[in-house]
Amino acid sequence: MTDPLAEHRPLAVAVAYRMLGSVADAEDVAQETLLRVHRELSAGTELTSPRGFVTAVATRLAIDRLRREKRRREEYIGPWLPEPMLVDTTVDVAGAAELADSLSTAFLVVLERLNPVERAVFLLRDVFDLPFAEVADVVGRSETNCRQILVRARRHVHDDRSRFATSGADRDALASRFFAAAQEGDVAGLVALLAEDATLTGDGGGKAMAFTEPLSGATTIARVLSAIFRRGRALGAQTELVTLNGQTGLLGRDPDGRIVFAMTLDIAEGRVEGILSLVNPDKLAHLGPVSDLGLRGWRRD
Structure with missing residues (x-):
């Protein structure tokens, strides 16, 4: 019943x-x-x-x-x-x-x-x-x-969270442009979309390759993201735009379709203030089969 x-x-x-x-x-x-x-x-x-x-x-x-x-x-x-x-x-x-x-x-x-x-x-x-x-x-x-x-x-x-938040439609459009620039390795394009004091936070939980402390600065982050995605392409990884937590996000998958990472953005005042990248396999398992690509070193360049 x-x-x-x-x-x-x-x-x-x-x-x-x-x-x-x-x-x-x-x-x-x-x-x-x-x-x-x-x-x-x-x-x-x-x-x-x-x-x-x-x-x-x-x-x-x-x-x-x-x-x-x-x-x-x-x-x-x-x-x-x-x-x-x-x-x-x-x-x-x-x-x-x-x-x-x-x-x-x-x-x-x-x-x-x-x-x-x-x-x-x-x-x-x-x-x-x-x-x-x-x-x-x-x-x-x-x-x-x-x-x-x-x-x-x-x-x-x-x-x-006192900053003026970007509207939903504008936020999703900006996120799509940002992820496209990251996948293309467009450093200049990423810098143009990032706030000067932006941060990149990675959660590996000690089980996957991730930065132990957040990175900061638009230029530094743009170069690191470009290297990460270049490495991913070399390994045959693929990415997919999805709705994560009610907003446009990105899933990374290995050549067999298994999940490597989930990435979302903190957007305010028309700029990306933060990139939040989750690679801890324990926190990705509910989304589907999880790859060991992150364990082998997706982020090594």
Whole structure:
């Protein structure tokens, strides 16, 4: 029999993914959320707002999971990036394009600077638009305390995301031009699209070739990207424009079609502010078969 709560699964995944930055963990949280809701209904509990209950349970489970993973993330080798998501659950959840920015890789990286409760309060209030009374009930704090937490969280987020963001259509067009220039090895073209203080962040997790610290500077990044893609072409690799986290991104595949990397961009004020490249095979496995090309040295030139 079809689970009557299945319609709320996209919501549970959307909340959990924004909290955790992991597709697999978000799916686990969503499954546990629906099981708990099912148990409540089986026990005769009347849920006046199933969506509200799903949001609350998914958030609390995600907070617990973030706290348990604190040490693992602190010990992570190199920069940490969220797992890429090919399917935009925003459309299923809310049908609201304005939620897409909260799914972007760059935004999720910013959220990593918040503690679990700050992250929950910020997302529930500013992204999912829950009333303060409901937010307070979810995180177990007073409304007054939640308002204070939100002020701090907004300060952290807005300090990093205060720039004027490029519109969605312009952003995707710029991303397409940028990826084309990278594949063609057009250093001058890349420099023209990069902000002067742009950064390139690679997440290999200690398992694939990646820079242990972000690179900075338009010229440096343009030359490095040109070398990376030249090396990829020599190895027979192919690339594909896809929608990652609600925005235009790039998947790299080896000659057998297995995934080597997923790349997204942080674009603001008409320039590429950041390139976020994920090569950790553990974080790519949910997208399909993963290549060992990155392990052998895609980035060696």
